[in-house]
Amino acid sequence: MAGLSLKGTLQDEQLTVIEKGGVVVENGEIVAIADYRSLLQKYPDSEIAFIDTPMVLLPGFIDCHTHICYDGTRNRDYAMRIAGKSYLEIARAGGGIWDSVTKTRIADPVTLTENTVARANRHLKEGVTTIEVKSGYGLNMEGELKMLRAIQQAGLHTRATLVSTCLAAHMKPRDYAGTEDEYLQWVLTELLPVLQQEQLSNRVDIFIEETAFSVAAATRFLQGAGRQGFAATVHADQFSAGGAAVAVETGALSADHLEASTEKEIALLANSDTVAVVLPGASLGLGMHYAPARKLLNAGASVAIASDWNPGSAPMGDLLIQAAVMSAAEKLSTAEVLAALTVRAAPALQLKDAGQLVAGYAADMQAYPTGDYRDILYYQGKMKPAMVWKKGEPVL
Incomplete structure (x- = not known):
């Protein structure tokens, strides 16, 4: 949800979708977000939570x-x-x-x-x-x-x-x-x-x-x-x-x-x-x-x-x-x-560190059990997140 205008209309094409993405979290904060393989090379010693089923990750x-x-x-x-x-x-x-x-x-x-x-x-x-x-x-x-x-x-x-x-x-x-x-x-x-x-x-x-x-x-x-x-x-x-x-x-x-x-x-x-x-x-x-x-x-x-x-x-x-x-x-x-x-x-x-998955923001995240973000509204709210994190710590 980064890089979007805070006012006016939005088209789905304006959303940034990172295929096979990854997030690096330290002390409850997002340090980096990019494709998984590039992050694995840059942070080879990180503790890894690997999710191999299709999911869509969003900010909380x-x-x-x-x-x-x-x-x-x-x-x-x-x-x-x-x-x-x-x-x-x-x-x-x-x-x-x-x-x-x-x-x-x-x-x-x-x-x-x-x-x-x-x-x-x-x-x-x-x-x-x-x-x-x-x-x-x-x-x-x-x-x-x-x-x-x-x-x-x-x-x-x-x-x-x-x-x-x-x-x-x-x-x-x-x-x-x-x-x-x-x-x-x-x-x-x-x-x-x-x-x-x-x-x-x-x-x-x-x-x-x-x-x-x-x-x-x-x-x-x-x-x-x-x-x-x-x-x-x-x-x-x-x-x-x-x-x-x-x-x-x-x-x-x-x-x-x-x-x-x-x-x-x-x-x-x-x-x-x-x-x-x-x-x-x-x-x-x-x-x-x-x-x-x-x-x-x-x-x-x-x-x-x-x-x-x-x-x-x-x-x-x-x-x-x-x-x-x-x-x-x-x-x-x-x-x-x-x-x-x-x-x-x-x-x-007045939140300065929530609502986006970007470096420097709190690692408040949720993952939906689908490979297509459009399913989240398609099922009219019946699809719920399979995983939720608050400041990088799993709560679901």
């Missing part, structure tokens, strides 16, 4: 948007949704985000840690070696700190790399008596300094939507977080447009969702450095259309694909299946999909 996938730290399910929400109930009807019946907040607030830290480790390890076995994990089901000091500490602890008990993001601005909690501005000011002045003290996260996220936070309030919040040194991502344009413009205006690393983005938002993203992160799992879970990935690429945007693994709208959590199904609907080339899961997802998390 990067899932740059998940909510895998939570407790409980929202199976009742899902049953109501597929029976025809609306988002508001489900929320009025006690469902929605607040249902997960209630269940996660009463969960003990060990349970949250174990849940996060289990989900991260499942992702890892499916070739996802780096995973962003959001808070946002606490929505008070105790709950948010519990979640972010659990994410930090989980990172010590999984080989996957976990990148934590504070999503205290998921929604204004029902038990908070003040305004949205007052709540966001509390996050800025009370919660974020504690995160810096404990080094729990250097990233924030906010959900901009009619049922969450307004464009004006979110803009002020992101500007305030930026002044404190926090990088930002935005839940943008999921049900109504407006969030993507805020993401671009405030210099956010990414704008995520984008199902409701119009030509205006597509143009703004294409003319910015903000990564457009599309979440097909949410479209599948909610029974709604996909984000306009094809239009975004044609306009010149950088498009990444993430799972949005969460208990409500995207419980499947299978990144490859979601990407493969979306590629058929949105007519995305294999090169565009693989780049969206690797090299183009890396900037959304």
Whole structure:
């Protein structure tokens, strides 16, 4: 996945395929990658792991948007949704985000840690070696700190790399008596300094939507977080447009969702450095259309694909299946999909050594049991990696 443009369209012919390739790894880092015979001559004393069956080696996938730290399910929400109930009807019946907040607030830290480790390890076995994990089901000091500490602890008990993001601005909690501005000011002045003290996260996220936070309030919040040194991502344009413009205006690393983005938002993203992160799992879970990935690429945007693994709208959590199904609907080339899961997802998390198989990068790799890389999407995500390495060490 080296040498590819980070923005715009990609054709499969632009992919570099090394036949009978080899990789030299030292101290968890790629030292060289080339054809096997030339590497054998250059590094004759190396310890060799020889694979003589046809396999396709790729960088480990990067899932740059998940909510895998939570407790409980929202199976009742899902049953109501597929029976025809609306988002508001489900929320009025006690469902929605607040249902997960209630269940996660009463969960003990060990349970949250174990849940996060289990989900991260499942992702890892499916070739996802780096995973962003959001808070946002606490929505008070105790709950948010519990979640972010659990994410930090989980990172010590999984080989996957976990990148934590504070999503205290998921929604204004029902038990908070003040305004949205007052709540966001509390996050800025009370919660974020504690995160810096404990080094729990250097990233924030906010959900901009009619049922969450307004464009004006979110803009002020992101500007305030930026002044404190926090990088930002935005839940943008999921049900109504407006969030993507805020993401671009405030210099956010990414704008995520984008199902409701119009030509205006597509143009703004294409003319910015903000990564457009599309979440097909949410479209599948909610029974709604996909984000306009094809239009975004044609306009010149950088498009990444993430799972949005969460208990409500995207419980499947299978990144490859979601990407493969979306590629058929949105007519995305294999090169565009693989780049969206690797090299183009890396900037959304400010990763400098992941998403490519090149010298100097972490040896995060996965091998699929086929001689043709096109099979990976052809089987629509049912072909899983037969081998996975994290920093050069086999985990599968």
